[in-house]
Amino acid sequence: MRLFNKHKGTFIHHKICRVLRRMSKKYTDKHFLQRRSSIILLSIEGFTDIETGRKLGIHPNSIMKWRKRFFESLQHLDRVARKQPESLETEIRRTFSDRSRSGRKAMFGPETRAFIVGVACNTPEDHGFERSHWSLPVLRQAIVNKEIVPSISCSTIHRILKEEELRPHKNRYWLHSTEKDESPETYKRKIREINSIYFLAQMVNQYGGDSDVRIISTDEMTGIQALEHRFADKLCRPHQDAKTEFEYIRHGTTSLIGFFDVVTGRIQKPYLNSTRTADDFASALEALLDTDPDKNWIIVADNLNTHYSEQVVKLVADRCGISDVGEKGKSGPLKSAQSRMDFLTDWTHRIRFAFTPKHCSWMNQIEIWFGIINRQLLRRKSFLSVSHLEQSIITFIDQYNEMFAHPFRWTYQTTPLG
Numbered sequence: 001m002r003l004f005n006k007h008k009g010t011f012i013h014h015k016i017c018r019v020l021r022r023m024s025k026k027y028t029d030k031h032f033l034q035r036r037s038s039i040i041l042l043s044i045e046g047f048t049d050i051e052t053g054r055k056l057g058i059h060p061n062s063i064m065k066w067r068k069r070f071f072e073s074l075q076h077l078d079r080v081a082r083k084q085p086e087s088l089e090t091e092i093r094r095t096f097s098d099r100s101r102s103g104r105k106a107m108f109g110p111e112t113r114a115f116i117v118g119v120a121c122n123t124p125e126d127h128g129f130e131r132s133h134w135s136l137p138v139l140r141q142a143i144v145n146k147e148i149v150p151s152i153s154c155s156t157i158h159r160i161l162k163e164e165e166l167r168p169h170k171n172r173y174w175l176h177s178t179e180k181d182e183s184p185e186t187y188k189r190k191i192r193e194i195n196s197i198y199f200l201a202q203m204v205n206q207y208g209g210d211s212d213v214r215i216i217s218t219d220e221m222t223g224i225q226a227l228e229h230r231f232a233d234k235l236c237r238p239h240q241d242a243k244t245e246f247e248y249i250r251h252g253t254t255s256l257i258g259f260f261d262v263v264t265g266r267i268q269k270p271y272l273n274s275t276r277t278a279d280d281f282a283s284a285l286e287a288l289l290d291t292d293p294d295k296n297w298i299i300v301a302d303n304l305n306t307h308y309s310e311q312v313v314k315l316v317a318d319r320c321g322i323s324d325v326g327e328k329g330k331s332g333p334l335k336s337a338q339s340r341m342d343f344l345t346d347w348t349h350r351i352r353f354a355f356t357p358k359h360c361s362w363m364n365q366i367e368i369w370f371g372i373i374n375r376q377l378l379r380r381k382s383f384l385s386v387s388h389l390e391q392s393i394i395t396f397i398d399q400y401n402e403m404f405a406h407p408f409r410w411t412y413q414t415t416p417l418g
Contacts, residue, residue: 012044012074013081019089036066036096043067070095108149108160115148116160120168134168179358190357191412197298197354198365198410201262205407213296216268216288217260217366220276220304221373226251226389229382244380252386256393257284260366262300265405267369267397272390278309286315289351293319297351302361307353308340320349365408372400 023029024037035056042052049063056063073095080091108116119142124131127142136154143152161167180187197215204211227248234243257271257280269291271284289297301307310328317325317333325343326332333343344353356363377396383389 013078015081015085015088016077016092017041017044019092023089023092032098033093033096037092039063039066040070043070066096108152108156112149113160113164115146116143116152116157117164117166119143119146119148120161120166133171139168175359177357177359179360187357190355191360191363194300194354194356194363195410195412197300198262201407202410204263211263213298214292215262215298215300217262217300217364218285218307219258219302219361219364219366219370220281220306221256221258221370222276223253224256224378224389224393225253226383226386228384233380233382248382251383251389254386254390254393255280257281258366258369259284259288260369262365263407265407266401267405270394270397272393274386276306278306278311281306282309282311282315285312289315289319299351299353300356300364301353302356302364303358305337307355308337308344310334310340313340313343316344316349316351319351322349363412365410368408373397 020037020041024034024041026034035058038056039052039058042055043049043063047055049060049067052058052063053060073091077088077091077095080088119127120134120139124134124138124142127145129138129142131138136157140152140154140157143149143157177187179190200213201215204213204215228251229245230247230249231245233245236242252274254272254274255276257273257276259268259270260266261268269284269288271280271287273280285299306312313325313333317323324332326334328334329336333339341353341355345355346352361367373393373396377392381392383392
């Protein structure tokens with residue numbers, strides 16, 4: 001089937017018109033593709049260049065340019081529409097794309113650009129500048145001092161760095177895991193184990209049912225300050241951001257021991273107290289286990305000593321029906337920190353722990369949730385007292401569990417158990 005083009009006196013394949021209409025209404029596309037599709041559609045309907053220009057707000061010379069280019073390619077597009085209709089839109093896009101231009105000859109060749117990038121990837125001190133990081137003027141001076149080029153502008157350096165996706169003025173903190181260097185096999189084993197636990201949680205969440213295992217991620221959020229802003233916040237207005245008073249009054253601190261259910265994304269049995277000792281963690285853990293006393297439990301935690309304390313070992317042993325745990329510093333599972341960790345990570349126990357590698361808190365999903373409560377509540381809200389702070393945290397958790405809780409999507413080397 002073909003449609004008659006009134007303006008040119010030719011026939012247009014209906015598939016071409018269909019693609020043009022779709023492209024002219026596809027607002028996720030680049031703007032120029034919509035405009036150029038509309039130009040051709042109006043031309044097909046018989047509108048002159050001047051009339052099309054008035055409708056679209058485009059100069060008639062541009063209308064003529066794209067109409068001419070389209071009809072020059074019409075024979076090729078007609079052949080594609082008949083033989084390879086799945087490639088038709090791609091060919092029309094190619095027709096509407098701007099042709100490459102030579103532009104001005106490059107002032108700096110690949111070798112010079114490589115030298116500039118090399119300087120940017122070093123430190124200013126390597127080139128004799130007492131600076132912590134590069135700025136464009138200092139980088140420009142270093143390049144000139146090295147006689148890489150006789151002269152160069154800061155804007156040119158900026159453009160070269162941008163093309164290479166280099167940002168030497170930016171900086172992010174990171175914490176290296178010492179365990180990764182000292183015991184790489186242990187590091188890899190712990191990473192695989194925790195990923196396997198999260199994979200198990202995904203399977204439980206996906207297929208539903210009453211699972212016989214509860215998977216919990218736990219950690220402490222310490223030193224949460226009850227800060228009262230001296231004056232009330234100014235709310236946002238059109239063209240004006242909200243404002244928070246800079247001065248504040250300290251009312252004390254509290255700590256939160258959180259238990260994040262990896263399967264459901266809910267916070268279970270939050271424990272708030274001014275301290276976070278081994279007794280506090282053991283008490284919080286006991287309250288958590290009491291919510292489902294007969295289930296199997298997997299607890300993901302970091303290497304804080306309160307997570308494998310004497311109190312925790314005794315609690316787990318009691319719940320698992322193990323009577324003899326030895327004596328701290330002398331014998332049995334309580335003998336040393338390592339023996340306590342080995343006891344708590346024993347796969348044969350109904351309640352067992354999985355400890356992240358040292359300095360790898362990013363493996364602990366509750367850290368993600370701590371970021372949520374910090375951004376959405378603690379960072380900006382004004383608290384009149386510690387009790388007000390604690391009540392606000394409990395209310396936030398209740399509302400989060402009821403309306404916003406969801407399991408986090410985990411993509412780090414996800415592998416099944418075994």
